[in-house]
Each structure stands twice: as C-alpha cells, then as structure tokens.
Amino acid sequence: MNAPMHHSPPPPTLRAESIGKAFVSGKLRSRILDDLSIAVEPGELTLIAGPSGCGKSTLLAILSGLLGVDSGRVLALGHDLGQLDARALERFRLHHTGFVFQGFNLFPALTAREQVELPLHYLGLSKTQVRERAVQSLEEVGLAPRMHLRPAELSGGEKQRVAIARALAKQPDLLFADEPTSALDAANGQTVIDILHRIARSHGTTVLCVSHDPRVIHHADRVLRMEDGRILDDQRNTPAGATAEEPSP
Amino acid sequence: MVALARKTLVHEWRRFLPAVLAVGFAGLLQLLQAALVLGIFGSASVYITGSSADLWVGYPGTQSVNLGRPIDPNVEARLLMDPAVARVEPFIWLDADWHSGGGTGGVSVFVSGIDPRADGMLFARALPPALRALLNEPDAVVVDRADLGQLGVGIGDSATINGRRVRVAGVASGLRALGGVNVVASLDTARQLDNDPADGGRPTYLVAQLHDHARAAVEAAAGRLRADAAFGPYEVWTARAFARRSMLYWILDTGAGAGVLFLAAIVFLVGAVITSQTLVAAVAGSLREYATLNALGVSVADLRWVVLEQALWVGGVGLLGAAVLGAALLALARNQDVPAMLNPPVALACAALTLGLAAVSGVAAVRGLRRADPATLLR
Ligand SMILES: Nc1ncnc2c1ncn2[C@@H]1O[C@H](COP(=O)(O)OP(=O)(O)OP(=O)(O)O)[C@@H](O)[C@H]1O
Ligand SMILES: [Mg+2]
Numbered sequence: 001m002n003a004p005m006h007h008s009p010p011p012p013t014l015r016a017e018s019i020g021k022a023f024v025s026g027k028l029r030s031r032i033l034d035d036l037s038i039a040v041e042p043g044e045l046t047l048i049a050g051p052s053g054c055g056k057s058t059l060l061a062i063l064s065g066l067l068g069v070d071s072g073r074v075l076a077l078g079h080d081l082g083q084l085d086a087r088a089l090e091r092f093r094l095h096h097t098g099f100v101f102q103g104f105n106l107f108p109a110l111t112a113r114e115q116v117e118l119p120l121h122y123l124g125l126s127k128t129q130v131r132e133r134a135v136q137s138l139e140e141v142g143l144a145p146r147m148h149l150r151p152a153e154l155s156g157g158e159k160q161r162v163a164i165a166r167a168l169a170k171q172p173d174l175l176f177a178d179e180p181t182s183a184l185d186a187a188n189g190q191t192v193i194d195i196l197h198r199i200a201r202s203h204g205t206t207v208l209c210v211s212h213d214p215r216v217i218h219h220a221d222r223v224l225r226m227e228d229g230r231i232l233d234d235q236r237n238t239p240a241g242a243t244a245e246e247p248s249p
Numbered sequence: 250m251v252a253l254a255r256k257t258l259v260h261e262w263r264r265f266l267p268a269v270l271a272v273g274f275a276g277l278l279q280l281l282q283a284a285l286v287l288g289i290f291g292s293a294s295v296y297i298t299g300s301s302a303d304l305w306v307g308y309p310g311t312q313s314v315n316l317g318r319p320i321d322p323n324v325e326a327r328l329l330m331d332p333a334v335a336r337v338e339p340f341i342w343l344d345a346d347w348h349s350g351g352g353t354g355g356v357s358v359f360v361s362g363i364d365p366r367a368d369g370m371l372f373a374r375a376l377p378p379a380l381r382a383l384l385n386e387p388d389a390v391v392v393d394r395a396d397l398g399q400l401g402v403g404i405g406d407s408a409t410i411n412g413r414r415v416r417v418a419g420v421a422s423g424l425r426a427l428g429g430v431n432v433v434a435s436l437d438t439a440r441q442l443d444n445d446p447a448d449g450g451r452p453t454y455l456v457a458q459l460h461d462h463a464r465a466a467v468e469a470a471a472g473r474l475r476a477d478a479a480f481g482p483y484e485v486w487t488a489r490a491f492a493r494r495s496m497l498y499w500i501l502d503t504g505a506g507a508g509v510l511f512l513a514a515i516v517f518l519v520g521a522v523i524t525s526q527t528l529v530a531a532v533a534g535s536l537r538e539y540a541t542l543n544a545l546g547v548s549v550a551d552l553r554w555v556v557l558e559q560a561l562w563v564g565g566v567g568l569l570g571a572a573v574l575g576a577a578l579l580a581l582a583r584n585q586d587v588p589a590m591l592n593p594p595v596a597l598a599c600a601a602l603t604l605g606l607a608a609v610s611g612v613a614a615v616r617g618l619r620r621a622d623p624a625t626l627l628r
Binding site: 057058060061064066067086087090091092093094095097098099101103105106107108109110114117118119121122150166167170178 | 251253256260261535540542547548551623624626628
C-alpha cells in the first residue's frame with residue numbers, strides 16, 4: 001500500500017498481503033478474493049463498498065480471523081492470524097476484536113445491560129468492572145435509560161446500539177461491522193454511523209465497516225471500492241468533506 | 250456472571266417445557282416403579298421386618314423366609330448359651346388351605362404361629378399387645394384388614410384351615426403377604442393346623458433378641474453362632490440380611506428384576522430422546538447468538554458449558570417436580586394400602602438416573618454448537 005505523503009498516519013493495525021480465497025461447492029470452485037492487499041489504519045472509520053456478492057463480507061471475515069485464507073497472510077496487531085490455532089484465535093478475538101452484525105443477535109432472555117456484560121465476564125474482569133464498563137458503553141450509545149429492557153422491548157435501532165455497546169465494552173482495538181445500518185431507517189442508521197465514527201476517533205479504534213449505504217459512504221474517513229474480489233479504488237474523505245484522490249493499488 | 254442458561258430457561262420456559270416434563274416423568278416413573286417393587290417384594294419379608302428379632306435361625310440354605318423347613322427345637326439351648334443372646338422364640342410358618350363358609354373356593358394362606366406374649370418378637374410392630382392377647386384363645390386367628398374380602402369373612406366369622414375350624418378374632422394392618430394371605434395364630438393353634446406329620450410340631454425358625462441391638466454387635470453374634478453348628482443343621486442370619494435375601498429371591502425368582510431394568514432402560518431412552526431433541530432445538534434457535542459470542546471470543550468450551558448448564562437446570566427442575574409429585578403419590582398409595590416403599594439409597598439412585606438423563610441429553614445438544622460458526626454471520 002502506498003501511504004500518502006501529506007497524511008502521516010500511524011502504522012496500519014490490520015493488513016492483508018496478497019490474500020486469495022475460493023469456495024468449493026460440489027465440483028464448482030469459485031474464486032472470491034484474488035491477490036488482494038490492503039492496510040487499515042487505526043483511529044478512523046474505513047468503509048468497504050461494492051456490488052453484492054463481490055466478497056466484502058468474506059474479506060471482513062478473513063481480516064477478523066473468522067475465516068482462513070487459501071494464500072497470502074493477514075497481520076492483525078502484529079499477529080499472523082494464519083499461525084494461530086482455533087483456541088489462540090478465540091483468545092485473540094476475545095481481547096482485541098468487536099463485531100457488529102447485520103442481525104442484532106441478542107439473547108431474548110437478557111436485558112440490554114446483561115447482553116453487554118455477558119462477554120465481559122470471559123475477559124476475567126471483576127464484577128464491578130464488568131458493571132461499570134457495560135453501563136459506560138450503554139451511555140456512550142445513548143441507551144443508559146433503557147438498559148433494563150429486553151430485546152423484545154427495544155426498537156431495531158436500539159437493538160443495534162445494544163449490539164454496538166456489546167462490541168464496544170470489550171474496548172477492542174479492532175471493530176468490524178457488516179452492513180450495520182441495513183435493517184434501520186434513515187435516522188437510526190445515521191445514529192449508528194455517528195457512533196461508529198466517534199468510537200474510531202475517541203478510542204483510536206480501527207473500525208472497518210462494510211456497507212452499501214450512501215450515508216455511511218459519505219461519513220467514512222476512507223472508502224475502499226471493491227469489485228470481483230479486488231480493491232478497485234481507495235478514497236480518503238478529508239474532514240471538510242472534500243475528497244483527496246489517492247492512487248489505486 | 251450473567252446466568253445465561255438459567256435466564257433463558259425462565260424466559261423461554263415454553264420452549265423447555267417438553268424437556269422438563271420428559272425429565273420429570275422419567276424421574277417419576279423410575280421412582281414409582283422402584284417404590285412399588287420395594288413395596289411389593291418387601292412384603293415377602295414382612296415376617297422379618299415386622300418383628301423385633303435381631304437374629305433368624307433356620308434350615309441351612311434357606312433362600313427366602315417362605316421356603317423354610319422345620320429345624321431341631323434344641324438349637325434354642327445352643328443359642329441361649331451365647332452370652333449376647335437375651336431370649337429366643339420359635340416361629341412356625343406353614344402353607345395351608347383356607348375355606349370360608351361363604352362357599353368361595355380354597356384360598357392359599359400362610360399360617361404364622363407366633364408367641365402371643367405381649368412382648369413377643371414376631372409381628373411386634375404389626376400386632377399390638379391387645380391383638381396378641383386375642384390369639385391366646387384356641388383356634389383364634391388374626392388377618393390383615395385388607396385381606397378380609399379375599400378370605401370371604403368378617404371379624405368374628407369362622408372358617409377352616411386345612412380342615413380345622415378357626416375364628417377370625419381380629420384384624421390388623423401391615424400383615425399383607427406376597428403370593429398368598431397371611432394368617433397369624435398362636436404357636437399352639439398353628440401346630441394344630443399343621444397336617445404334615447413329618448413336621449412333628451417343630452419350629453420353622455428360631456428368632457433371637459440380643460442384649461445389644463447395635464448393628465455391629467448383631468453381626469458379630471451372627472458370625473459366632475454361624476461358625477458353630479454342632480447341635481444339628483441350622484444357619485444363622487441377621488434380620489437385615491435375611492430380609493434382604495428374601496426380597497432379592499422374590500425379585501430374581503419372579504423375573505421382576507429383569508422387568509424393572511428393562512422398563513428403566515426404556516424410560517431412560519424415551520426421556521433422553523425427548524429431552525435431547527428439545528435441547529437441540531433450543532441450541533439451534535439460539536445458534537446466531539452463540540455464534541456472536543464466539544465471534545467476540547467466548548470459547549466453544551465455554552459455550553458448551555452454557556448448554557450443559559441449561560440441561561442440568563432442566564434436570565433439576567424436572568427432578569424437583571418428580572420428587573414433589575412422587576411424594577404425594579406415595580403418600581396416597583400408603584393411604585390406600587398399596588404396597589409402596591422407598592429407601593434413601595434407592596431414591597438417590599433414581600435422582601442420579603434422572604440427572605444423568607438430563608446430562609446425557611445436554612451432551613447430545615452440545616454437538617449442535619458445531620453449527621455455531623461465526624463466519625456464517627458475515628454474508
Ligand atoms: N461459505 C461459502 N460457501 C460457498 N460460497 C460462499 C460462501 N460464502 C460466500 N460465498 C460466495 O462468495 C461470494 C461473496 O460473498 P460475500 O458474502 O463476501 O459477498 P458480499 O460482498 O458481502 O455481498 P453482499 O453485499 O450481498 O452482502 C458470493 O458469491 C457467495 O455466494
Ligand atoms: Mg455481505
């Protein structure tokens with residue numbers, strides 16, 4: 001990757017080096033990612049956009065250590081994910097990554113606060129630390145007043161914010177979001193984007209998001225356009241909203 | 250710790266109800282079956298468990314109390330020579346035919362000839378002194394209240410046993426026998442009713458009470474007396490051992506043991522199938538949530554534990570229901586003179602079996618977690 005001269009960014013926290021991935025279904029082997037390389041930097045909201053089926057979610061799964069590669073390698077926070085076994089990957093994800101999925105995937109039996117607390121217990125935090133962190137992240141997404149409600153009593157946007165708080169409370173270095181706004185209306189979608197953006201800025205988190213949503217594209221610090229398993233275009237939005245063109249890889 | 254397993258169980262109780270019911274009913278069936286078997290076959294040793302003797306002395310090799318043969322009455326003297334023995338009492342047990350005046354056919358009865366003294370050992374628990382005193386009348390007998398119908402008599406009525414007239418002087422409870430009807434008479438009356446000249450009025454058993462009723466002392470005395478059989482062929486058992494021996498003989502001889510095991514296996518299997526199916530469905534229903542937790546780094550081992558915990562809660566709740574319902578049904582059974590009995594080890598075994606069923610089902614459900622692949626959440 002070429003780092004632009006006028007921008008002196010911190011070193012990338014996440015890089016893929018000429019990764020390839022194919023899925024085999026029956027006799028058919030379809031190549032989804034082809035010799036793809038990217039570097040994602042901390043402290044900003046990076047967006048991957050592209051037509052349906054081009055491999056965005058697959059790329060996200062690979063970069064987050066949920067899926068292995070056929071060729072190339074993935075370096076996350078200096079760890080070569082291909083070298084870690086299943087247990088070590090679980091531990092890496094526990095300590096360093098958060099996820100926001102398209103579906104909210106909340107447990108119907110738990111209140112908003114309990115949803116957020118649940119993964120924290122596995123980090124080995126004390127009971128009070130768990131409680132504090134959960135309340136703090138629910139405050140951050142503006143849900144503190146509703147933290148005693150169960151998913152059935154929350155709106156779609158509120159559920160997505162609970163899911164964000166759940167990812168955020170772990171204080172991850174890497175935050176992955178796949179179509180986080182697709183199930184939400186304009187206002188709720190906007191709120192979710194603002195939260196993701198704020199997390200990147202205030203916590204220095206590497207936020208990598210997949211979306212077709214034009215509002216998200218507009219708000220991202222950097223937009224990667226993907227097609228047929230390749231990155232075609234890498235754009236950086238300046239804070240003012242103007243775009244600085246960068247050479248494509 | 251957020252109690253995910255328990256909270257889900259409470260919140261989605263409808264989903265888990267079939268599993269709780271399956272575990273509960275399996276537990277209840279095991280419990281009732283065990284209680285009935287113990288109750289029914291326990292009545293084979295009612296002579297032993299209903300009396301206050303510490304030691305039973307009978308014909309060598311006797312498998313069950315109803316299979317005794319006459320022994321030499323002089324053994325009594327040998328028993329009394331042991332300093333631990335306080336007193337000895339003869340007991341006559343015989344098969345006989347009962348005919349009542351009502352024209353009903355013969356009924357097979359077991360006549361117990363006992364010492365009717367107020368402090369006699371035989372049936373000390375079932376027969377209070379006032380009833381025992383009635384047996385001093387020649388030809389007087391006492392039967393269980395529940396057997397009156399089968400014998401075709403009421404209190405005060407006459408009937409014949411082995412062709413000799415007897416009179417029902419009173420009724421008691423706790424005398425019911427297995428495979429026939431118990432009729433209690435005095436030793437003298439019983440000798441009169443015995444029409445086998447070979448018996449010669451000899452007792453079927455001698456029972457002994459010791460000065461010290463502690464289990465260790467009883468076992469020591471039994472061992473001592475068993476070692477020395479110089480006065481003729483006889484064998485000595487503690488009351489506990491003889492009661493157990495009699496009950497086991499019946500359970501095995503009638504094939505009930507195999508039946509019980511067979512039914513227990515079926516109940517276990519059916520219960521486990523229903524329970525595991527319910528738990529598997531519950532895991533499948535929360536697959537995306539489990540996968541999300543795994544994506545966030547909660548290990549598969551920890552998720553397995555959540556599913557197992559859920560299974561154990563299902564088992565615990567089902568077991569509690571079974572215990573409550575079982576206790577109520579056993580009380581009802583006892584009230585209705587249905588022979589049902591439960592002892593702590595057997596009740597514990599039933600509980601362990603029930604929780605085992607839940608655990609096995611949980612292990613089966615854990616396998617469903619293999620489909621909780623977090624990569625499938627990204628599509
Ligand atoms: N496990 C799999 N087995 C086989 N093929 C798969 C698998 N996962 C994804 N694919 C295929 O890989 C391609 C890319 O999938 P991916 O989910 O990455 O697309 P996407 O860019 O996220 O699309 P969308 O915008 O619609 O979510 C698709 O054609 C899909 O059919
Ligand atoms: Mg996708």
